[in-house]
Amino acid sequence: xxxLLTVSLLGxxxxxxxxxxxxxxxVRIGVDIPYVPMEYRTPSGELAGFDIELGNxxxxxxxxxxxxxxxxxxxxxxxxxxxxxxxIMSSMTINEERRQQVLFSDPYLVPPSAWFAPTSTKMAGVxxxxxxxxxxxxxxxTVQDNYVTDKFGDVANIQRYASADDVxxxxxxxxxxxxxxxxxxxxxxxxxxxxxxxxxxxxxxxKEYFGDGFGIAFRQRxxxxxxxxxKALATLKSNGxxxxxxxxxxxxxxxxxxxPDQN
Amino acid sequence: MQELLxxxxxxxxxxxxxxxxxxxxxxxxxxxxxxxxFISLVIGLFLAVPLSIGRASPIWIVRKSIWLYTWIFRGTxxxxxxxxxxxxxxxxxxxQDSAIWPLIKDPLYPALLAxxxxxxxxxxxxxxxxxxxxxRGELEAARxxxxxxxxxxxxxxxxxxxxxxxxxxxNEVIFMLHASAIASVVTIADLTGVAYxxxxxxxxxxxxxxxxxxxxxxxxxxxxxxxxxxxxxxxxHLQPR
Numbered sequence: 001x002x003x004l005l006t007v008s009l010l011g012x013x014x015x016x017x018x019x020x021x022x023x024x025x026x027v028r029i030g031v032d033i034p035y036v037p038m039e040y041r042t043p044s045g046e047l048a049g050f051d052i053e054l055g056n057x058x059x060x061x062x063x064x065x066x067x068x069x070x071x072x073x074x075x076x077x078x079x080x081x082x083x084x085x086x087x088i089m090s091s092m093t094i095n096e097e098r099r100q101q102v103l104f105s106d107p108y109l110v111p112p113s114a115w116f117a118p119t120s121t122k123m124a125g126v127x128x129x130x131x132x133x134x135x136x137x138x139x140x141x142t143v144q145d146n147y148v149t150d151k152f153g154d155v156a157n158i159q160r161y162a163s164a165d166d167v168x169x170x171x172x173x174x175x176x177x178x179x180x181x182x183x184x185x186x187x188x189x190x191x192x193x194x195x196x197x198x199x200x201x202x203x204x205x206x207k208e209y210f211g212d213g214f215g216i217a218f219r220q221r222x223x224x225x226x227x228x229x230x231k232a233l234a235t236l237k238s239n240g241x242x243x244x245x246x247x248x249x250x251x252x253x254x255x256x257x258x259x260p261d262q263n
Numbered sequence: 264m265q266e267l268l269x270x271x272x273x274x275x276x277x278x279x280x281x282x283x284x285x286x287x288x289x290x291x292x293x294x295x296x297x298x299x300x301f302i303s304l305v306i307g308l309f310l311a312v313p314l315s316i317g318r319a320s321p322i323w324i325v326r327k328s329i330w331l332y333t334w335i336f337r338g339t340x341x342x343x344x345x346x347x348x349x350x351x352x353x354x355x356x357x358x359q360d361s362a363i364w365p366l367i368k369d370p371l372y373p374a375l376l377a378x379x380x381x382x383x384x385x386x387x388x389x390x391x392x393x394x395x396x397x398x399r400g401e402l403e404a405a406r407x408x409x410x411x412x413x414x415x416x417x418x419x420x421x422x423x424x425x426x427x428x429x430x431x432x433x434n435e436v437i438f439m440l441h442a443s444a445i446a447s448v449v450t451i452a453d454l455t456g457v458a459y460x461x462x463x464x465x466x467x468x469x470x471x472x473x474x475x476x477x478x479x480x481x482x483x484x485x486x487x488x489x490x491x492x493x494x495x496x497x498x499x500h501l502q503p504r
Contacts, residue, residue, distance in 0.1 A: 101466050141463025159450040173353035175368050
């Protein structure tokens with residue numbers, strides 16, 4: 001009798017636990033932290049960033065309950081597929097290859113990619129002839145990696161790193177002559193301190209590489225959820241909330257945005 | 264290689280991932296992995312023989328300093344050693360203006376340094392264990408014949424110790440092959456690095472990683488085969504008849 005009671009209590013506990021873990025009304029959003037100024041933690045440990053604030057505003061507009069789930073970039077699409085979360089809002093660039101796996105919302109931001117070089121560089125520009133024989137640093141598996149690999153893979157030596165911080169360290173050691181990163185990342189990792197500058201034009205074209213910009217990713221079958229977000233995004237853009245959040249993170253000096261934790 | 268690709272062409276046209284271009288990348292990664300592992304094993308082996316003799320030396324300072332070296336390299340993860348060799352060495356003041364900078368600048372040499380010091384430490388301990396396990400009777404026989412310690416090492420101790428160490432050393436070679444999978448963190452395009460590139464480009468973890476796992480398996484089984492042949496030959500006197 002006692003044993004039966006234990007078993008049934010255990011069963012009830014498990015049932016309650018799983019009910020709590022999987023509340024159908026909650027949308028779990030996967031995010032890779034940190035990626036300043038898009039998503040990061042403040043010194044007090046709270047989530048901040050353009051994606052986070054816009055995501056929360058979208059959820060509020062669409063009357064959904066959302067929570068954020070941290071997930072490393074390499075496993076972020078598999079995490080969506082295996083239902084660890086229901087959406088990805090983590091500065092993910094929309095492109096064809098990803099579209100075959102996931103369903104994207106309308107783009108919510110088009111960030112440029114840019115070349116970064118030491119201020120003392122002798123390179124005149126970023127044409128094929130300038131990059132010949134140079135060491136170019138990129139983040140492995142990013143759209144910048146794909147672009148540089150296809151355009152300059154034959155003339156330059158491309159070094160792929162796991163994170164933008166590793167790229168910054170090897171710019172410091174002089175192993176890299178130039179880096180190609182998306183602008184917010186490069187700005188955060190390299191531009192502070194005046195040792196590096198951007199070179200050439202900021203790039204958002206051609207679309208086959210740089211895509212339509214950042215989108216929120218859903219599983220292919222969750223069309224209704226994606227439509228809710230698209231509708232909410234359109235509303236936020238027309239009522240000024242979007243511009244408010246955009247200005248907070250992308251104004252000239254970025255002083256209005258919460259400061260990231262330095263550790 | 265060209266002919267092989269030609270014969271695979273019809274099958275290749277049916278899929279997006281295993282195109283001739285990506286197979287050529289895998290081949291490049293295969294060459295890089297084999298080269299990295301082979302060079303570090305050969306140099307590590309040549310370092311390990313004198314070091315293991317020194318490890319068994321009666322001179323205190325020699326014995327202890329070699330013990331310290333193996334203790335450090337066996338006591339820390341290879342990944343950390345690789346980070347220190349690649350990122351750490353580059354920040355020693357003045358190194359960027361020195362004559363060895365071109366070597367440190369290229370990711371291959373720091374990785375080789377970390378790998379060969381690591382495998383040399385393990386191999387030293389394997390050989391040292393085998394030297395310690397030399398039957399006492401053999402040593403006494405050598406002394407009874409009036410052999411100097413040098414001659415006894417050359418004729419008696421090393422030939423039998425290195426033979427006995429063969430199975431354990433074969434293990435170390437395979438461990439080293441698998442440990443080399445971390446080389447991609449310092450931008451070397453080894454097998455794992457290439458698999459990562461292809462995975463992150465096509466979002467196809469199964470295809471990219473299972474293919475690379477098969478490449479490693481082919482290498483492992485070849486190494487096992489070679490060591491089995493070697494053991495059959497060198498350890499023939501220990502085989503049951």
